[in-house]
Amino acid sequence: MNWSTILGISKTHLRSRIKQSSIAALGVTFGIGTFVTLASFMTGLNGLLDGLILNRTPHVHIYNEIEPSEQQPITLAEEFSEGINLVRSIKPKKSQLRIHNALPLLNYLRQQESVRGAIPQVQAQVFYLAGSIELNGLVFGVDVMEEERLFNIGDYVIEGDPQDLARNKNGIILGAGLSKKMSLKIGDRVQLSSVKGGLFPLKIVGFYQSGLAEIDDVQSYVNLATAQRILGEGKNYISDINVKLYDMAEAPLMAKQISDQYDLTAIDIKTANAQFETGTQIRNIITYAVSITLLIVAGFGIYNILNMMIYEKMNDIAILKATGFSGKDVKMIFISQALLIGIIGGVLGLIIGYGLSVAISYIPFETEALPTLKTFPVNNDPTFYLIGIVFALAATFFAGYLPAAKAEKIDPVDIIRGQ
Amino acid sequence: MSQPSPYILEARNINKYFREPVLFHVLKDISFGIKPGEFVSIMGKSGCGKSTLLYILSTMDTDYEGSLLLKGEELQGKSNKELSVVRNEHIGFVFQFHYLLPEFTVLENVMLPAKKLGRKSNAEIKEDALKKLELLDIQGLASKLAYRISGGEKQRVAIARALINEPTIIMGDEPTGNLDSKNAENVFDILKQLSTDKGMSLLVVTHDLDFAEKTDRIIEMADGRINGQPLKPL
Numbered sequence: 001m002n003w004s005t006i007l008g009i010s011k012t013h014l015r016s017r018i019k020q021s022s023i024a025a026l027g028v029t030f031g032i033g034t035f036v037t038l039a040s041f042m043t044g045l046n047g048l049l050d051g052l053i054l055n056r057t058p059h060v061h062i063y064n065e066i067e068p069s070e071q072q073p074i075t076l077a078e079e080f081s082e083g084i085n086l087v088r089s090i091k092p093k094k095s096q097l098r099i100h101n102a103l104p105l106l107n108y109l110r111q112q113e114s115v116r117g118a119i120p121q122v123q124a125q126v127f128y129l130a131g132s133i134e135l136n137g138l139v140f141g142v143d144v145m146e147e148e149r150l151f152n153i154g155d156y157v158i159e160g161d162p163q164d165l166a167r168n169k170n171g172i173i174l175g176a177g178l179s180k181k182m183s184l185k186i187g188d189r190v191q192l193s194s195v196k197g198g199l200f201p202l203k204i205v206g207f208y209q210s211g212l213a214e215i216d217d218v219q220s221y222v223n224l225a226t227a228q229r230i231l232g233e234g235k236n237y238i239s240d241i242n243v244k245l246y247d248m249a250e251a252p253l254m255a256k257q258i259s260d261q262y263d264l265t266a267i268d269i270k271t272a273n274a275q276f277e278t279g280t281q282i283r284n285i286i287t288y289a290v291s292i293t294l295l296i297v298a299g300f301g302i303y304n305i306l307n308m309m310i311y312e313k314m315n316d317i318a319i320l321k322a323t324g325f326s327g328k329d330v331k332m333i334f335i336s337q338a339l340l341i342g343i344i345g346g347v348l349g350l351i352i353g354y355g356l357s358v359a360i361s362y363i364p365f366e367t368e369a370l371p372t373l374k375t376f377p378v379n380n381d382p383t384f385y386l387i388g389i390v391f392a393l394a395a396t397f398f399a400g401y402l403p404a405a406k407a408e409k410i411d412p413v414d415i416i417r418g419q
Numbered sequence: 420m421s422q423p424s425p426y427i428l429e430a431r432n433i434n435k436y437f438r439e440p441v442l443f444h445v446l447k448d449i450s451f452g453i454k455p456g457e458f459v460s461i462m463g464k465s466g467c468g469k470s471t472l473l474y475i476l477s478t479m480d481t482d483y484e485g486s487l488l489l490k491g492e493e494l495q496g497k498s499n500k501e502l503s504v505v506r507n508e509h510i511g512f513v514f515q516f517h518y519l520l521p522e523f524t525v526l527e528n529v530m531l532p533a534k535k536l537g538r539k540s541n542a543e544i545k546e547d548a549l550k551k552l553e554l555l556d557i558q559g560l561a562s563k564l565a566y567r568i569s570g571g572e573k574q575r576v577a578i579a580r581a582l583i584n585e586p587t588i589i590m591g592d593e594p595t596g597n598l599d600s601k602n603a604e605n606v607f608d609i610l611k612q613l614s615t616d617k618g619m620s621l622l623v624v625t626h627d628l629d630f631a632e633k634t635d636r637i638i639e640m641a642d643g644r645i646n647g648q649p650l651k652p653l
Contacts, residue, residue, distance in 0.1 A: 005534040009520075016522035319518045322479060323532045323580065324507020326500045413474045416514060416592070 006329060009320075010337040017309060021341060024305045028345025028396060029352060031298035032388045035291035036353025039384040041360055042287040044377035046280050052370065053276050055152045056210075057269050058242035059251040062258055064099050065265040068092045099264060102238035114245050114254070119146040121240040122227035128220075129191040129199075130182040137178065137218045139192065141227020144173075150244045153208075153221070155370060160186050160206025169223060172202040176209035177217035194230045202226070211368040295395050298345075302399035306338055310403050317407055318415035331408035338400020339393060346392030350385050426452030426488070427620050428476065428588055433485035435471060445471050446483070447643040453588065458614040458621045460631040463640035469624045470592060472640070476622065477510055477590050478502040490587060507536050511581025515593035518577065521566035525552070525576050528565050533583045544583075551579040555609060571602035578609060589613065591623040595630060607633065 014021040068090045074080055099105065102120060109118035122141035127134040144165045147153040154162045157173060165171045172190065184190060184204055192200045202222065209216055222230075228237050245251060251268035258266040270277075310317070317330055361378040435446035445468045453459050463469045474480040476487065478494055481502065487494045489509055494502065512518075519528045529548040533539060539547070552558045555575045560568055565576065574594060581589050591610070595603035607630055613619045614635070623634065631637050639646040 002535060002537050005531070005537075008534075009531075012520075012522050012527075315518060316520050319520060320531075321503065322477070322506065322512050322514075322518070324503050324535050324584075326503040328500065329503075329535070411479075413480050416474070416479075416518075417470065 002329075006332050007336055010333050010340060013309070013313065013316075013333070014337055014340060020305050020309070021337075024302045024341045025345035025348070027298035027301035028295075028342055028392050029349040031291075031295040031395075032346050032349025032392050033352035033356065034294050035391070036350060036384050036388050037356040037360070038287050038291055039387075040353070040357040040378050040380055041376070042283055043381065043384075044361075044379040046283050047379055048370065048373070048377045050276065050280060051152075053273050054248075054269075055155065057272060058151070059245045059248055059269045060243040060255045060258065060266055061272070062099065062105075062241040062243065062262075062264050062266045063239060064095075064097060066092050066095070066097070098233070098237045098239050099241060102241065103236055105262060106238075106241060109241070109243055114247065114250050116244045116246050117146060117150045118241055118243045119143055119150060120224065120238040121242060122224055122231065122233075122237060123239045124227045124230045125195050126230060127193045128178060128182065129193055134193070135178065135181065135218075137175075137192075137220065139172070139220045139222050139227055139230065141224040141230075142221055143224055144221065147221075151242070156208055156210055157206045158209045160204075162206065164205035165221065165223060168203060168205055170202050170226065171205040171223070172226075173206040173208045173221040174204050175216040175219045176207045177213055178220065179204075179207050181217070192230065194232070196232060198230065198232070200226070200230055209368065211370065292391075295391055299395040299399040302338055302341055302396050303402065306334060306400050306403040307406075309337070310334065310407050313407075314410065314415050317410050318412040321410075321412040322416070327408040330410075331404045334404035334407050335397065335400045338396045338404070341400075342392045342396025345396075346389045349392065350388055353385075353388065354380070425454060427455050427457075427490060428453045428622070429488040430472075430476065431486045431488070433472070433475060433483055433487065435468070435475060435480075435483040445643050446475070449485070449643075449645060451638060451645060453620050453622055455620055456614065456618040458611065458635045459623070459638060460634040460636070461622070461624045461638045461640060462626070462628070462631050465626075467640045468643045469640050473590060473592055473622070473624045477512065478506055507532055508584055509587040511578075511584070511586040511589040513574065513577050513581050513589065513591040513594040515596040519565035519573055519580075521564070523565055524561065525557070525563050525565055525568065526561040528576060529580045529583055532580060536584050548579070548583060551582050552576075554582075555579050571598055571605065574598060574602070574606050575609065578606070582613070586619075588620040588622060591621070591625075593625055593627075594623060595625070595627060603627070603630070 069092075072085075072087050072090065074085045074087065106118055106120060109115055120143065124139050124141065126137050126139050128137050142153075144153065144162045148162045158176060160173065162173070165173055172192075174184065174190065179185070182190070186204055186206065188204050189201050190204055192202060194200070208219070208221060225235070228235060231237065243254070245254065248269060252270055255266040255268035255271075258264060320330055320333075321327070357378045357380060360376050363376050364374065365376040367373060429452040431450050433446055433449040434444070437443040437445055449472060461469045461472065471480070475483050478487070481499070483495075485495070489505065494505065497505070519525075520531070523531070526545070526548055529551060530544050533544040533547065534541070549558060549561065552561055555578060557572060557575050557579070560572060560576065565573065568576070589610070594610070595606050598606060610621055610623070611633065614621050623630075625631050
C-alpha cells in the first residue's frame, strides 16, 4: 500500500471541499472541546465536594461514648434468667469521658502499616467571656501541625496561620462567628472560663470558618496542652482519636476491630457519610453521558459529509479503480479523510478544551464552605485529553468506515456505463 | 494451463449475461486476439455489446464465462486486487468522457497510476510524466487544474496518463466520441503515432467509421457476435 499517494489524494479531496471538511472538523472540535472542558470542570468540582467531606472527616473517629450498660446485674443472675426482667430508669454508669489508656492506643495505631496518621484531640466545654456576656462554646485541643498534615485545617483558617498556634502555647484559633459576635481581631485576647470555673486568657492567632454557622459560632482550636489545662487534667487526658488511613476502604474493618478490642466507640467514614459516594458517581455518569452524546452527534456529522462526498466523487472512484487502484486503496482514501478530520478536529478540540478550562479556572467562585477557594476548581487531568483524542479518532473512524466500505464496493463499470 | 500465444491480449469463447431486469445473453462466444503493435477498432451499433466486451477485456468486469489472456496469462478467476494490479501495470485507459480527477493538476493526474505502481521515485515519475506531456504537446498545461482545460486537452492528458506506466495495451472507449472533428483527428493521429512509432497495441471501441477505417483492423460486432474477421486457427 502506497500511503503517501493515498494521503496525498485524501488531502487534495479535503482541501477542494474545504468548507465541508472544516464543518465536519468543527463538529469534532466542538464535541472534544466540550468533553475536555466538562470533564475537567466536573471532576474539579467533584474533587472539591469530596474534599469538603474527606478533608475534614477522619477515616476512623474513636471516642468514649457515655451510654447505659447493656447488661444490668439482674440479667447476670442465674435464678432470674427464666423470667422477664424490667429495670426502669436506667442511668449511664459513672465513668470517665476520656479514652482510657489513650497514649498506648495512639502508639499502637501509629505503628500500623495502613495508618497514615493518628492524632489525639481534647474536647472541652468552655464559656467565652465578652464583657458581661458569657458565650457557650467548645474548644478542641489539637496538635495543629498534624491536623494540617492530615485534615488540611489550614484551608479553613481564613486569617492567620495554623503555624502561629503551634508557636504560641497560649494561642487560640477562634471560630469566625464568635469573632464577629465579640468584635475581635487577630492579636486580641479572649478570656475563656472552664466549666469548673478557672479563667484562661488566650491570644487570638487566627480565625476558623467551616461554612457551617452552628460550628463557627461555638468552636475554636487551641493546643492540646492548653485544652488539658482548661480541663485541669494531665497529659494523658485524650477525649478523641482521629485516624487517617492510606486506603479509605479499610476504614470499616479497622473501626470494628478497635471498638471490639478496646471497648470504645469507633465510627468509620463510610458510616458517617454514606451519601457522599453516590453523589460523586452520579456526577461522573452525567459528565460522560453528555460528552458521549456530543461526540456521537459529531460522528453523525462526519458520516453525513463523507457519504455526500462519496456521491460527488463517484467519477473519481471509477477513474482510480480503472487506473489500477484497488477497492482497498479507495477505502483507505476515504477512511484517511475521516481520520484527518478527526485528528485536526480533535487536536483543535483539545486546545479549545484546555483554553476553556483555564478560562473557567479564572472565574471567581467564593463559598463560605471553603474560604481559601477564590475561583472555580478545575482538574486538568491529562487522562481526559487522552480519552478525548482517542474518542475523536474512534468516532471519526467508524463514521468514515461505512461510507468508505461503500466506496470500496462501487463498480467502476456501472459508473462509466452510466455516463 | 495457458499455451503460448502470439497475441498480447486474447479472448477465448467469452460469454456474458445480464441478469437484470431479465436474463439476456449479451456476448455470445467471442474469440479474438490482438497482436503486438496492432491498432484494432471494434465497431457496431448501440447495444451490440461492444462496450460490455471492452469492460471485460479491461478486467473491470469480472462477471463472464470463458477465458481472457494477457501476454499468455489467464486473467479469469483472479481476485479484484490482483486485477487492479494488472490494470495498473499493463492496461492504459482512454474514455469518451475524459475522466480526469478534477481537483488535481494535470501533472498529478498523469503521475497517479505510476505512484500507485510505486516502482520509481517521485522525482523519476515526475520526469516521466513531463516527457509524456511533451510527447502529446501539452507540457504547458502541467500545473493547471484538470477541470480548467478544454475537452481536447483533457483527452490528451488522459492519453498521457494511460501511457505513464508503459502499458502492454491501450484501450479506448470512444476516445474521440465527445470531440469536434479537428480535435478528434488530432487524438486519432496521436494514437496512430503510438501504434506505428512506439509499437504499442491499441484497442478502441468506436462509432466513427472514418476513425475505424484508418486502423489496422476492424472487428464488427452485431447482436453480441463478431461479424468481421473470425479468429483464424493458427
